[in-house]
Amino acid sequence: MTYLDHAATTPMLRQAAAAMSEALSRTGNASSLHSAGRLARRAVEEARESIAASVGARPSEVVFTAGGTEGDNLAVKGIYWARRGDDPRRTRLLVSAIEHHAVLEAAEWLVTHEGAELELLPVDQVGRVRPETLRAALAAGAGRTALVSVMWANNEVGTVNDIEALSEIAHEFDVPLHTDAVQAVGVLPVDFAACGADALTLTGHKLGGPYGQGALLLRRDAECTPLLHGGGQERDVRSGTLNVPAVVGLAVAVRHAGADGPHRAAELAGLRDELVRKVLEAVPEATLNGDWGHELVGGGPCRLPGIAHMSFPGCEGDSLIMLMDAQGIECSTGSACTAGVARPSHVLLAMGADEATARGSLRFSLGHTSTDADVAAVARAIGPVVERARRAGHAGSRQTLANTAATGR
CATH class of the missing domain: 3.40.640.10 (Type I PLP-dependent aspartate aminotransferase-like (Major domain))
Structure with missing residues (x-):
């Protein structure tokens, strides 16, 4: 995995x-x-x-x-x-x-x-x-x-x-x-x-x-x-x-984490940036969430080095997670899930995103065991996964319309 x-x-x-x-x-x-x-x-x-x-x-x-x-x-x-x-x-x-x-x-x-x-x-x-x-x-x-x-x-x-x-x-x-x-x-x-x-x-x-x-x-x-x-x-x-x-x-x-922090942060930022680049190559319409500047006004990093949070139009986050998991890639979504009911990310909503964007997002977070091979695995999987998630979403929408027409509601 x-x-x-x-x-x-x-x-x-x-x-x-x-x-x-x-x-x-x-x-x-x-x-x-x-x-x-x-x-x-x-x-x-x-x-x-x-x-x-x-x-x-x-x-x-x-x-x-x-x-x-x-x-x-x-x-x-x-x-x-x-x-x-x-x-x-x-x-x-x-x-x-x-x-x-x-x-x-x-x-x-x-x-x-x-x-x-x-x-x-x-x-x-x-x-x-x-x-x-x-x-x-x-x-x-x-x-x-x-x-x-x-x-x-x-x-x-x-x-x-x-x-x-x-x-x-x-x-x-x-x-x-x-x-x-x-x-x-x-x-x-x-x-x-x-x-x-x-x-x-x-x-x-x-x-x-x-x-x-x-x-x-x-x-x-x-x-x-x-x-x-x-x-x-x-x-x-x-x-x-x-x-x-x-x-x-x-x-x-x-x-140990603190002592190795500066070195590890630089490595993670490099892996994260490469992951983002490859995901955007495979899915150009995907968008990045969060601050992608260089540093805070008073100095210091403006974002965590190991997190890449991205939204994929036309997709549901839970579908993306399961499809990625089927490819052997474990990541998460910005959506919180309570009692099996998917909810849009309160973080993205607070940032001004609409509900569709807040639901259709993935968080890739890297750590001290992450490698180039992990990034390569995402690069291979993300394009087909997004395509399948979109097809599933379209099929679900058509079924909903059909049910509505049949019931008159």
Whole structure:
């Protein structure tokens, strides 16, 4: 199989797998006081220090979680509750329209159950929140705003936001900012201290670490009400027995991915650009989604190096996925699928795309195991696959018209 869905999950780095396997052979609860417990605690604290050093944070700012979804929920709900507790007027949430559902649905839950007001920050045609957009939104109600949440890099189209600029604006209005950096850490240069965010989410399985292990970087002065109560671990922000082997594996993955990031990013960008070139040769009417410039205004990459998100007119994304899978190529679509019902990508809709375009898209995402052979496989398959998907779509349309005529509806 040709695996091109690294933005969903990427294979574990061999160094992380080896470190985790070794840790699995040891026993000890990191909260216990006996020798085994102290050794487990030492492993956790060394992992915490390693992660902090890799992402520009203090060790005390690293709060271990079960992954990106928990980290996003802890940041959005926990900071909202803390801010509203200090000032009951602060019930407003500003969340970008292209966030992962872990952020969007956490915010929507607060609206339904906690009386929050949710305002989606619009994005431009490449999927970026412009600083002036955030400034205008805050100027319209900063005193009522509890939190701003804008992702570092979008998981569908790969567009990167200028988190440093957005953080500066949020702080001008005395509002904390959270960023979901799940797609960025290990691929882009991420410096928690320099970016100015108050909270940052990362997870292991996106960067070569284990499933079910992540971290929330939380500034020491950022108030955050816990979701879980129990043992008081992790600054009393995230109670629960620590998964020591997974924590060790995460630290090794973050360290190795970060150290190799610049070299790997250049390689991935080259493979991505070649993939795009060959796909456009085979399907000239296909379109690219996201920002395909060179760098942000303040410097730094404007897009993730390993994501190519493309729309194919006349096709349905789910048909494209299955047809590509039949050719041995595993990729994904921008559409979210809930209970078997395909929905257009909320990211593309927020960028101004129509529903047909939002449904007929594919995301090719490359990672540390990607090769020239993967690109060649896509180049061979994409033309015939798109043609078959279009024929299937036309046949489905004709059948729908026939059924309508037969029933009179």
